[in-house]
Amino acid sequence: MHTETYPQLIPLVILIPALGAFINIFWGSKLTERVSGLIGITAAVLTFIISVLIFSHLNGHHGTGSVINPVIFQTWLRIDSIGLDIPWQFRVDPLTAVMLLVVTGVGSLIHIYSMGYMHGDKKFSRFFAYLNLFMMFMLLLVTSNNFLMLFVGWEGVGVMSYLLIGFNWDKGGALGWKNSNAARKAMIVNRVGDFGVLMAIFMIFWTFGTLTFYQPGETANVCYAREVNNLGACAEESHSEGEAAAAEGETAAAEGDHSEGETVAEAEGDHSEGEAAAAEGETVAEAEGDHSEGETAEGEGDHSEGETAAAEGDHSEGETAEGEGGHGGEPVVLADVDNSKFASYTDLGVFGQTAHYMSLEEGSPERLVQFGTLALDFKTVLFIIVLFLLLGVAGKSAQIPLFVWLPDAMAGPTPVSALMHAATMVTAGVFLLIRSNVFLDYVPEARLVIAIIGSVTALMAGFIALGQWDIKRVLAFSTVSQLGFMVAAVGLGAYVAALFHLATHAVFKALLFLGSGSVIHGVEHGHHHVHAHGNGPGHGHGNGPDDHHDAHDEHVDEAFDPQDMRNMGGLASRMPITYWTYLFGTFALAGLPFFAGFWSKDEILADAFHEALEGHLLLDNLAGYIVLGLLLVAAGFTAFYMWRQVQMVFHGDPRTEAAASAPESSAWMTIPLLVLAFFSFTVGFVNVPKYTPIFSGFMGIQDYEFKHFLESAIPSVTLKESLAFNTPLALLAVVIAFSAIALSHSIYGGNKAVQGRRDPLHVNRSTRQMWSLANARLYWDEIYFRLIENPYNRLSKFLYEVVDWRFLHDYFHDSVLKAGYDSMGKLLAKPFDLGIIDGTVNGVGALVRLLSGRVRVVQTGYVRVYAVILLLGVVAVLLIMLLPLLQVQAGS
Amino acid sequence: MGVDVLLFLVVGALAVGCAIGMLISDNAVHSALFLIANFGCVAFMYLMLDAPFIAMVQIAVYAGAIMVLFLFVIMLLGAEQSHDTTTVTFRWLTGAATILGASLLFALGLPLVIGGFQLPETAGRAPLLRVVNAGVSLVRTQEIAPAEPAAAATADPAATAEAPAAAPAEVVRFSGEVQVTLTGGSLSEPLVLNNVPFGEATDFFDVPAGDYTVQLLRQEDGQIMAAPYPLTLAADSVTTLTLFGEYDFEARKLLKLVPVANSLAQVGNDEGRFILFNAYTPQTLSFIDLGPDQAINTTTRDGATVLLDTVIAADIAFEGAPVTGTYREGTYSLALINSDLEIIHRLDNYTITADTEKTLLLMPDGEQPVPADADPDSGGIQFPAGFTFRSTVLPGLVFDTEPSFGSPLGIGRILFTVYLLPVNLVGLLLLVALVGVIVISRPSGEKQERRANIRRRVSRPLVNVIAQQTGGEVTTETPKLGSGDGS
C-alpha cells in the first residue's frame, strides 16, 4: 500500500480503541484478565502503528495536512437552511501526527504497564475499557477538524478522567468517598473550563460562520507550501508582530506539486487495498460503551487480529523515520497552494478567514463583527475568543485558577495518573492553543496574558512541589509546573518549542509516574509482605484482590500510606531497574545536558530570551524578561524537588520495613520503564538547534528536524529564522540545574530527611515558613472551599429552603392565594347568602298562603254562584277582545 | 216596510216573550211549554233565512224530542211545584245576575254598534269570461286610422265606431292571431290576452264584476282592428266574447264583437247544452238530430217540406247572436242544415254528456284570399266553392250542479264530504250519552239494600211504581222537597 493513502486510516484510529472498549465492556467479565488486557493493548498498539504510518507519510512528503471525511457518519449537526454544517471530519497534518505519536506511543506503553499494575483487580476489564475509551476520546480531540468535534473529545476526555479518577470509588468508607469526590471535583473544574471553550466556540461560529479548521484542500502554511514546491519565496515583509503574511501574497506562480494526497478523500471507494480495506466497514463510533444499533463493523474484529500479528512482538515504534520522502509527482499549480482556488474567503476554514480579516486595514467596516445587538471589531473579538480559550486551557491543562483538581486527581490508579495527568489529557489544552496558533499570532496582548499565566503557574507549582510528601503529588505539581512552561512558550509564540517540550515531557513524566507507580507497588507489596507475615503466607499475595490495591490514604486502617515518601527510602538497591529509569527521568526533567528535558526546556528559555531581546513591542520585551526569569527559577525548583524525591525514595536506608522488603516490579511494569528511559534520552535529539557544538550534524541528524516537520502546520514557524544554539543561556540553565541538585543533595542526602518525619526545610527555622506554605499548597484548596464551594452550597440551600419553598411554595401559594380565596368565600357566605337569598324565598311562600286564604272563600259549593262567576269570566273575555275595537272607535 | 220585516218583528217579539215567560213561570211545566213555543218561533226564523231543512229539524229534535224528555222528567220527579224553599241564599245573586246580563248584552251588541250596521253585501261568484276568435274579416292593407277612443261608449253596448274613410286598396282575409285587452272595472292594470289564435277560444278566467271596455288589436303589428267595445260583467255570469268578421265596406266597419252572456244556471238533469255561432255562411242554419237513419227525413205536409228530425236549435243567423239548445245525453249523429234542408256539416256519433255546455263555432277553414273580383256590394258575399267548412268544438264550461242553498241535498253533500269526521264523532257522542243515561239512572242493586230502611217520600203512584220495581217500600204522604235527610 503506497504511502499516499495512509491518511485514510485516520478513522481507524478512533474506531479501534472504541472496539476494544466495546469488547471489554460487554465481554470483559467473561474474559480472563490476560485476554482482556491483551485486547486493550492490541487496540493501543494498533493505533500506534497507524500513527507511525501517518507520521512517515507526512514526514516523507513535505505534504501539508489533508482533511479526511469518515465513510459513514459524515454529517453531524446540519441545518441546511441556515448554513450550519458541522461534520465529523478529521485533520491529518504534522501537528496531529506529533500528538498521535505522543498519545498512542505513551498510551501503548501505559497499557502494557497497567497489565502488570492492575493485576488482580476485580474491575480489570473495566479499567482497560476505560483506558481504551480515553484513548479514543483523546485521539478524537487530536484529529478533529473543527472546534465542536474537538469539544466532543475534550469533554469525553473529561468524563473518562472522572471515571478513571473515581475508579476506586467502591473502596469502603471514607477512602471511596474521597476518590469519588476527587473525580467529581475534576469533572466540575473541567466543566468550568469547558464553559470557556463553549463560549469561544459560539463566538467563533458567529464570527466565521463555520467551526472548521481547514476546509478540504486548504493549505495551512502558504509560504512553506510555496518554498517546498519552489514556487518563489513568500513576500518577505517584516513580520514584526509575527503577522503571518502567509495568506495575503496570492501571487500566482504555476508549478507542479505532488500534493494530490491532500485532495479531499471523500471518495468513499478509496482504492487502498489490504489493511485499509477495513475503511469500508468502519464507522466512527466514538461514544464509549457504544452499543448503539449503528453497524459496529463486526468485520473490524478480524482485521485487527491480522494487524497485530505483524506488530506483535517488536512494538518498537521505529524511531522517527528521517528518510527523505520522494519529491517526484506531477507539478503543483500555485492556485491550490495558496488557497486562491476558493471562491470567496468565507469558504476558507477558520484560520484562513482570520488571515484574510487581519489583512484588512484597521477600522474598515469589513472587520466589524455583528453579534445580535453587539458589534465589535474583529481584533477585539479575536482577543475575547483567545481569552475564553485560555479559560478552557486553564481548566484542562491545570493552569493557575483551575489547577486544583490535578493534585486531587492522584487519587486515581497510577497508570491513570501517568497516562492522563502527565502525558496526554493535560496536554490537550496546550494542543488546543497550538492548533489555534493563527488566532494567537494576531493578538499579542492575549499571548502576553497566556505567557504570564504560564510562567506564574510554573513557578507556583514548582514551589508547592517542594513541600509535598506524597510521591505522586510531587509529580502532579511538577506536571503543573511543566505545563506552565509549555503555556508560557505558547504565550511567547514559540509553538514548536511548546510542542517539543510537550512531547519530551510526556515521555519522561510518564516514565516518572510509572516509576513512582512501581515504587508504590513495591512498597505495598513490602507492606503486605511484612504485615501478612504474621498470619500465614496464604493471606499474602494472591487473594483478596482489593487490599492488594494501592490503598494510599493516611487514615486507612493500617495508617500506612504506600505513597508517602516518608515511608520509603533506600529503594535503589531493592528496585534497581526502577531506580535507574527513575534517575533517567529525573535528569531529563531537571534538564541536565543532552537529556530530553535539556533540549526542550532550553528551547523555551532561548525563545524567551530571544523575545526579550528582539521583541518589537515593549510588551514583548517585558514579557520576555519576566517569563525568562520565572522559568529559570522554576527550572531551579524542578531540579531541587526532583532530586529531593530521588533522595527520599531511593537513597539513604529504608525508613519502614515495607520499604525494606519492597520487591522489584514484574516484567510487565519494568519493560515500559526501560523503553521510556531510552526515549527520554534520545527524543531530545529530534530538535537539535543549529550550531550546537557537538550534536548538530551528529550521526546525520539535521538541525531543527522537528521544526521543519511542523512548518507546514504552523505558519509563523517559517517566518522566524531558526535560532542558533544559545550557548551562554544553555550553560546558565545547566548551572542552575546542577546547583539545585547539589543543594538538594546537601539537604536531603544520607537519611537527613528521616528526623521525626519532618522535612529538614521544615526543621530549619528560616525556611520553615516557606516550607509549610508549600506543604499547604499555598492554601489554594482552602481558598476555593471558602470562596466558591461553601457559598455555593449555602446559597443553594438558601435558595431552596427560603426562596423556593418557604416563599414561593408556602407563603405565596398558601397564604396569598389560598387565604385570599378562603376569605372571599367566607365573605360571600355569611351576609350575602343567608340574608338575601333565604329571605326572598321564605317571603314568597308566606305571600302565597295569604292570598289563597282569601280566594278560598269563593268556593261556596253552590252551582249558581259558579254560574255567575263563569259568566263574569265570559263577559271579561269579551270586553278584552273588544278593547282594540273600542280604541279604534275612540281614536277615529 | 217589507212584509218580511213585519213578520220578523212579530215572531221575534213572540220568541222573546216566550223566553221571558219561561224564566218567570214558577211551574216547571209551564216554562217547558213556553220554551217549546220559543223553539217554534226560532224555527220560523230559520225559514226566513233560507234554511228550510234546519227549521224542520229544529221542530223535530228540539221541540219534539228534547222538550218531551224535559216534560217527562219534570213529571217523573214531580218538580212542578218548584216553590221556593226558605233557605234563600245569596240574596245578592239576582242583582249580580241582572248586572251581568246587561253587561253581556252590552258586550255582544258593541261590535254591531261600532260596525255601523252594514255588513259587506254578499259577494256572488266571480263572473267568468272567455274570448272566441272567429274573426274572418276583410282587411284593407293600407293604414286604417285608429278609431278615436270610444269615449262615449258607456250605455249602448252595440255602439259602432266611425272608421275614417279610406279606400280599400286590397282586401285580404285576415284570420291571424288577435290581441284583446280589457281595461277598466276594478282592474289595476289592463288585462291583456295575447295571440288568441283564429278559430280558438281562450280558457274561462274569472274577472271581478264591473264595467270594462274591450280593445281588439292585430297581434303581429298591434294594429287596432275594432273600436273599443264596452262590456259589463255581472256576478255569477259566464260571458263568451266572440269576434266576427264584418263586411260593410262603405261603413268601413271591420269587426264586431258579439258578447254572449248566460248565467251559471245548471243545465237540466241529464241534458247537455249547446251554444252555436254561425260565422260561416250567410244562410241561416239549424242544428238537428239526424236520428238513427243518419239522414234527413222530411215529409211534405200541405205543400211545405216538414223536417221530421228533432231540431235542437234553429235559425242560427250568420254572425248573429248565438243560439242555445239542449238535448238529452247520449250519442247521436247530428247535422247542420241550411234553410233549404241541405246538410252543411255532419257530426256523426257525437256523444252528449249531462250537465255540460258545448260551444259549436261554425267557421270557414283556413286562410283563403278573397278573389279580387269579389263584388263588394253583391249583397251577401257568396263564398267561392273552395271554402271548406270547419266546425270547431270549443271546450264548454262544466258546471257542477249547484244544489240550492240550504236544501237537505246541499247540507247532506257538505256534511258527508267535508264534515264527515265530526258527524261520526257526534254520532258516537250520542251513543255514549245513551249508555251514560242508562247507567246513571239505574238504581244499583246493593246500594239499594243498604238504604232499605230509608223512607222514600214520593207522592205520585208513578213514584210508587218505581219504588216497587226497585224494591223500596211504598209511602203515601207527599214528599217534602228540600228537607231531604240525605245519608
Add this chain to the structure above:
Amino acid sequence: MNVPVEAFVILSMVLFTLGAMGVMLRKNAILVFMSVELMLNAANLALVAFAKQWNDIGGHTFVFFVMTVAAAEVAIGLALIVAIFRHKQSINIDDLHQMEG
C-alpha cells in the same frame, strides 16, 4: 227577503242573555237545563243568520252538531237529576253544595 242579518243577530243575543239569566236565577235544576237549551238555540240562530249572509252552507252543518250535543247533554243532565233526586229527593240546586271548597 231584505231583513238585515243584524236583526237576527240581535234577537239571538237577547235570547242568549235571557238563557244566561235563567241559568243564574232559577233554583230548579231542570229549569237551569232548559235555559241552557235556550242559550244553545240562540247560538244556532246566529249561526244560521250568518250562514245565509256569507252564502256558506257550513253554518247549517254546525247547527246540526250543536243540536246533537244539546240532545246528549240534556239526556245526561236529566239522568243525573234523576239519580240525584233518588238520592236527595230534591232537585233544588242549592241543596247540592257538599262540594264546598
Add this chain to the structure above:
Amino acid sequence: MFEGLSLTTIVLFLPMVGFTILLFLNQETQKEQIKWTAFGTTMVTFFASLILWAGFDPNNPALQMVHRFTWLNVQVGNVAINSDYYVGVDGLSLLLVLLTTFIMPIATLASFSSGVLAERGREKLYYAFLLLLEWAMIGVFVVQDLIVFYVFWEVTLVPMYFLVGIWGGEQRVYAAVKFFLYTMAGSILMLIAILYVGNVAGTFVLPDVVARVTAPDFSWTATTAASASDITGALLFFGFFIAFAIKVPVFPFHSWLPDAHVQAPTAGSVILAGVLLKMGTYGLVRFNLQMFPAESIQFAPLIGVLAVIGIIYGAWVSYAQTDVKKLVAYSSVSHLGFVVLGIFSLNAQGIQGATLQMVNHGISTGGLFLLVGMLYERYHTKDMAAYGGIWSKAPWFGAVALVVALSSMGLPGLNGFVGEFTILLGSVGSKYLGFFFTLFATLGVIMAAVYILYMFQRVFMGDYKAPGGHDGHGHGHGHDAHSDDNPLKLHWNEVVVLIPILILIFWIGLQPGGFFDTMDAATNQLVAHVEAANETTVAGALEQNGLTVGTGTTTTEVASNPGN
C-alpha cells in the same frame, strides 16, 4: 365529516380505540389482558405515528395530512363563531407527536411492575387514564383550531389529576389539586384571549387568524387604528403566555412542579416531564409566535431574562435537594429554561434547537424518572440518603444511569448537548437577545454538571446501602417480590423500557440531521413570519424599550454572521 379523513385523525383517535376496548374488560379477572391491550394500543399508535413521519414531506413548510371539517358555524347575536375540526401535522408538531407516542409505551410498560399500582389496584382505571391522556396530548399537538386546542388542553388535566391523585405518593391529593388549579388558572386567561381573538379575527381556525393578523392594516382593537399605546396585543400575548408559562414552567410559576413530580407515580411523572411540560413550550411556538409576532419581538428580552433566571435558579436549587425526584423536577425547570431561551431568540437555530431540546428533555428526564422509579420500587423512599453504592451491586443499572445522567448534563456526543448547543448558538446571534444572555445561560451548563454528578455520586457511588434501609428499621420487605439474591436486579420490563431511551440518546447525539430536517422548513417559515413583523415594529419597539439598535442595522458586507 369523514371525507378527507387523514392519517393524523387516525393517530389521534387510536388511543380512544384502546380506551373503549379497555372498558369492556373486567377489572378483576382480566388484569393481564388489560395490561397488554393498553400496551398494545400505545405501540400501535407509535407505529402509526412512525408512518406519519415517513409520509411527512420535510421541505414542505405547510400543514400536512390535514383533516378538516367545520363542526361549529353558528351566528350568536352579531358574533359569528366558526371553528373547524382542523387537524394537521407540520414540522413543529410532528416531533412532539412522535415524542408522545414514544413515551407512552414506555410509561405503560414501566407501570407493569409498579408497586403502587399493585398495591392500590384499579389497573383498568389506571390504563384507561393513560390512554385518555395520550389521546388528549396528541390532540394538543395536532389540532390547529383554537377552541378544539383549548378543549384538548383542559382534557389533559383530568387524567393526570387522577393519575397523581389516586396512585401518587403521600400528599398526592394536595399535589394533584395544586397541579390542576395552577394550570386551570392559567388557561382561564388563555380562554379569554382565545375568545377575543376569535371574535376580532372572525374565526377560530389558527391559520386563518394568522393570515388575518399579518394583514398590514390589522389591529387588535377592531375599532381604533393601531396606535403605539395599543396594549391589547400585549395583553392577548400575555394571556397566552402566562397559561403556557405555568405549564412550562417558567421561573416564577413553577411551584406546582416539584409537588406534582414528587407525588406522581413513575409513569405519571415520566409523562408529566416527558410530554406535558412540552405542551407549554409548543404552545409558545405555535400560538404566541405565530399570532403575536410584534409582541414576541417586543417582549423577547424580558422572557429571555426569565428563561435565564429559570436555568440558573433551577440548577442551583436542585443541587440542594435531598429528595431525588424533586432534584430531577427542578432540573426540568432548568432544562426548559433553555428551551424558552431558544424559542425567544427568534431565529432558526434557536427555535430548531428548542424543539429538539424538547424531545431530548423528554427522553433524558423521562429516563431519569424511570430510573428513580425503579429505585423507589425497591427502596420505597425517595430520600437520597437511603441510597448508596448501587453501581457496585447493579453494574448495568449504574452504567445506564451514568449514560442518562451524562445526557441530561449535556455531554457532547449525546442528545442533551445537541439541543443545548443549538439553542445557545441561536441566542448568541439572536437580534433580540444578546451575548450576555448566552453567557449566563452557559453557566447553567456548569451547574447542571454540579447537581447531576452530586446526585450520581450520592446514589450510585459510596458504600452500598441495601433496600429497606440500613439503619435497622428494615422491617422485612415480605411482599418484596424481587427480594431474591440481588434486590437491584432489573425486571424484564424495566430493561426493555430503558433500551429505546438509550438508543435515542445516542441516535440524536450522533445523527440529529434527520430530526433537524423534519422541522427545517416549518421553522424557516415561522422565523420569516416573525421577521416580517420585525421591520414594522422593531425600530419602535426597541426605542420604546430604550435598547439602542446595533450600529449597522443595514447588514453591510461585514463578517456578518451567516443568517442568524
